[in-house]
Amino acid sequence: MLTNPRSDRVKAVRALSRRSMRARTGDFLAEGPQAVREAVAFRPDLVRDVYVTPEAAQRHADIVESARVADLWVNEVTPEVLAAMCDTESPQGIAAVCRALDLPLADVLADLPADALVCVLTNVRDPGNAGTVIRGADAAGADAVVVSDASVDVYNSKVVRSTVGSLWHLPISVGASVPEILAALRGRGVRLLAADGAGTTLLHDADLSGAHAWVMGNEAWGLPVEVRDACDDVVRVPIHGHAESLNLAMAATICLYASAEVRRTSR
Template sequence: MSTPLTVGNGRVKEARKLSRRSVRTERRLFLADGPKAVEGALSVAGCVVEVFATPLALEQHAELLAEAPVTLVDDRALASLSDSVSPAGVVAVCRHLDAPLEHVVRASPRLLAVCADVRDPGNAGTVIRTADAAGADAVVLAGQSVDAYNPKTVRATVGSLFHLPLAIEPDPAAAVREAQARGLTVLAADGAGEVDLFDADLSGPTAWLFGNEAWGLPEDLAALADHRVAIPIHGRAESLNLSTAAAVCLYASARAQRR
């Protein structure tokens, strides 16, 4: 077994730079932290460039890492690559996964999640995870949304980032129009919507449009949707948070499409 690299090693330092969005964007590389994320990354051909692992982690995850390009590092070096409070001992350097919007919708998706200006990495990651669980065909992060490759976003997806297509589209309106051009009905999740979620016809190809955590969807963007749909609030809560609302909407569509 080779001697583990230390925190001052050049390769470790270069990988650590991927904690910055500008470097991730320039290199189109990111870090996947923890065995679940690394497992997902290894399931995508050509995604993983290198896996850093401690000797203990290599022993614990021997089956997972058997065919992986593993570089041994000591505990301090691994901790410098992880933003987790308790690093699990394994971090992969991965290639970006996103594809152009037109490629993502080319395959005639039936269920699409479009996030417009979603800023919280935990929310964005949870929406991706929920979309995966609900059987959605793709997720679009549009506008000024958080970086899909932010370590907190990647961790919140719990591996789902590697399971379904992802598009990053600077113009949310373009995402709406492209979905409509491909035959999807665009439904804006809006607390003041004119259609009750449980009265809506969700059986056809649908793209759900979700807005910012604090201020929702801009009026001009919501106006582009085919319908505005409200989740009924039966109790005294003012509203649902973004990731919960997305889960309710996506699963309502998944149920209707599978009847």
């Protein structure tokens, strides 16, 4: 059992809270039972080490057993050690060091089906929003999520927690510029739908057939004019009450589910 919160290993894991260290090592920390469960179940090849307190090992015996069956390193640690490793104030007793899972943009687009549904995050800076959009894309059955170089790091601990495990469920590409992303999607025959409050097309009137990508903008200022102009249509979610606007993650999920429903009925 690891008992020293000041050991080199603990310091190395804690250092993954810094983006520079994640970029240098190619590793990140997944905290909490849901994130670790999904990583072990869906991408055990990317899990380097699992750290768990004795109490959590009993409470989440299924995760520990799955990790051992997958021949992963499972390390028991004291609560103090786990707290020193994690970014959250109250860790849930289990965490895992994982390798980055993103794919090159070309690889993601090469495997898209004919009726592909893609979600593009252009300048999304809020970790909670980014993680929740990835979770919504997963739930709606999207084929990929593409995150631009101007957006938050998807391996930020808050993003990872907000995905609630969806990070390991669908292909994700990060790091390309917005113009590069839009050009690559268009080159694959994917129509570009800008989701923006300035849109003249209402969601229920939008053409959601065939391969298309929802292009999502920044939480505060939405999509810049040049991005909207580069898309095939600019679509807005109608607001029937008195709310000024919708949260980015809410709007993204509504748009993705509208597309999922059209795809479901056309297959």
